[in-house]
Amino acid sequence: MVKEFLGFLKHYGVIGLAIAVIIGGKANELVSSVVNDLLMPLIFQPALRAANVDDIRKLSYHGVLYGKVIGSSIDFIIVAFVVFLFAKLVLREETVAKK
Numbered sequence: 001m002v003k004e005f006l007g008f009l010k011h012y013g014v015i016g017l018a019i020a021v022i023i024g025g026k027a028n029e030l031v032s033s034v035v036n037d038l039l040m041p042l043i044f045q046p047a048l049r050a051a052n053v054d055d056i057r058k059l060s061y062h063g064v065l066y067g068k069v070i071g072s073s074i075d076f077i078i079v080a081f082v083v084f085l086f087a088k089l090v091l092r093e094e095t096v097a098k099k
Helices: 002-012 013-049 066-091
Strands: none
Touching: 002 013, 013 066
8 A cells, every 4th residue: 555655656746746836835935025025115115105104015095905916916927937937947948838
């Protein structure tokens, strides 16, 4: 039973997938920190001061937190771009395409 389970893990690449999920999560934390702690304050500081908030995610209009959408969108775009660059570097292809 144990051999069968280990064979399953090897055959379907479950261990590699688990490692990728862990590394991806940590990469996401790193990029989110760079965006939230470095880029957002530098880029949006004057606008945030005018709105009397210290974080873009706190922007709201009559209780609608549109700042969270803006912050998450910027986060997503940067994470997607970093993944694209990583895939291009690792795969060493001219264009990144699904095979």
